Amino acid sequence: MPLQFADRLNNVETSAIRELFKLLGKPGIISFAGGFPDSAMFDVDGIREAVNQALTEEAGGALQYGATEGYNPLREQLAQFMGSKGAQQVAADNLIVTTGSQQALDLLGKTLISPGDKVIVEGPTFLATIQCFRLYGAELISAPIDGQGVKTDELEKLIAEHKPKFVYLIPTFGNPSGAMLSLERRRQVLEMAVRHQTLIVEDDPYGDLYFGAAPPPSLLNLSAQVPGSRELLVHCGSLSKVLSPGLRVGWMIAPPELLAKATMCKQFSDAHTSTFAQATAAQYLKAGRMPGTLAKVRSVYAERALAMGNALRRELGDAIEFTQPQGGLFIWARLTGAGGKVADGNALAKSAIDKGVAFVPGAPFFCANPDHATFRLSFATADVARIEEGVARLGQAL
């Protein structure tokens, strides 16, 4: 029988970069392609202690069904964690725990998007966001960015023109851009949210991974200074980039009515996030290990980001342009075509594989009008020596 699938599947295709990932198995490849943290950073001892503590103190809670909203001891810990990062008035019941922040995106789609609804995202933005929202029938509008994040003047024009269901931003060290939205632009985003009564989704999985000074306050933190903005704001957080993606623990802070509807949708999506993982995360946070873990990952990734930036300038010179990232996992670069060199990210990705180095071309990260000269490099998973070798190979490929 030829199965007839749901119409919504016509809106998406399997990720264009999936094909590329198949090539990564080639022996000796140095990969800058991944979008994940370095496994060597995981605090295995801390997590082991946490899970054993959870099984000793609260085996019933850790192994039984739990509330769809999340395991209360974790919600309390996450509220405190947000408070420690300057978020005011986040109580346990202002957030729900999600199965990674990917599920927060899915719940936003399920809760808010009817087929044909418009959603504004950054161009470029997180690939799985594009596909996730399209599965719910969203028509995506691309808001251009520069080295300071989304261009707010253009964003406001798009909001006025399209009256979107919501605007989705990764303001701090976004994937793939690595850009950090300036304080002034953050304030502007909140002000235009109020002016146009537009819901803003702040996805913030990378904000803790800063290398020097802390980034400007999150939109959530800043909302305390912009009257009326807090009730127009959704904030998504995650332990994936700082502690462990394998736990699949994310969270969503949102206005009460939206949180209630998202909880109902979550009930029929996966009932609740693994209480085994939630109780482990709660014990980990309670044990006070997070500040040490953050300090470690920040310093390691800072060193790698610097090494990659220096190597790129040395090996590729004026053939590329990029903004040195101040946090996160990624360098977002653009081929200038200088000296008649290749200016197509996809073509370079293919020849780079031949030279033994992998990265991801930038075009698939755009929901419209792709810039084919762009590409994304992750500095997170290779050490400094391999970063230098990999960038040297990239120079040869170019």
Next chain:
Amino acid sequence: MPLQFADRLNNVETSAIRELFKLLGKPGIISFAGGFPDSAMFDVDGIREAVNQALTEEAGGALQYGATEGYNPLREQLAQFMGSKGAQQVAADNLIVTTGSQQALDLLGKTLISPGDKVIVEGPTFLATIQCFRLYGAELISAPIDGQGVKTDELEKLIAEHKPKFVYLIPTFGNPSGAMLSLERRRQVLEMAVRHQTLIVEDDPYGDLYFGAAPPPSLLNLSAQVPGSRELLVHCGSLSKVLSPGLRVGWMIAPPELLAKATMCKQFSDAHTSTFAQATAAQYLKAGRMPGTLAKVRSVYAERALAMGNALRRELGDAIEFTQPQGGLFIWARLTGAGGKVADGNALAKSAIDKGVAFVPGAPFFCANPDHATFRLSFATADVARIEEGVARLGQAL
């Protein structure tokens, strides 16, 4: 701003029985209302050993991002587990791991249901199935059951009339019916699937919880004997009822094309199921503890089911009728109205709360034409003494 939610939310309401659950906090209540296993059955030591083994042997895999299809060592173990239960030709790549079997239902909805599509379910069926499919716009058709499960003659008429996208069944000790579909009817279901080229979804979270002789082969196992039926069959399994719901580990076996589409949808739902939980489950299965765990839960629940059945006959007599379950967690009963007694499950549920015992009325489990005289009792979480006391209170309430 009044938020405007997606149209699909108009198709569902928060569970009718949620209101009832709020009353369960009343001190001294004996609850037969839950749909979950007894926390006292959890093999905490086995799970502790398994997670520590996973963190020792494969910390990277257990804590890092993983494949959307599932963590391979777990897929291998689950394929073996299915084989040990008589399922032929289930290899690791014939299944994907889901975040509980609730997510398998969600992925089936996302992958297959366009708004207006018809889906046949049993009347009564699992409450979250009804809501989950309705969120995707399904029009649900109710197929009547008796003590032997779904009435296959009626089911075939409904298939012929409605040409559904698929038929969803819980053939073995279903929630809420507790019924066990007879071998003859199982064969008929597979034959009509082939005859009408209709996809059948077999949800099987309870099949391992049999009390005496093993139940008839699952539809999956039986499909080997009915040519053409295997490629029309989806089978959903779960560790929630036998090991721990908190792990959120379920799986789905389906034809390759459907499995590929469901995997794509899962990628944008939660990226993958917690590898931390998956690696733990894999180690648990590998350690060979499952047969002992199954023997224990079977014997405890068998004793409780018997105690509840006997108490019901003693205390409620001809005021109710029910089929003594041969497995699972539930007794599904019907008020006969004999002797002029109450014949409304909802009314009885309310007066029962006053007497200090809780259960769930049956009407919400029907997607259409509810039988208001029905109700569901779980015998899983109270010990024999409390079951006898609770049923005595029920007798008083009646």
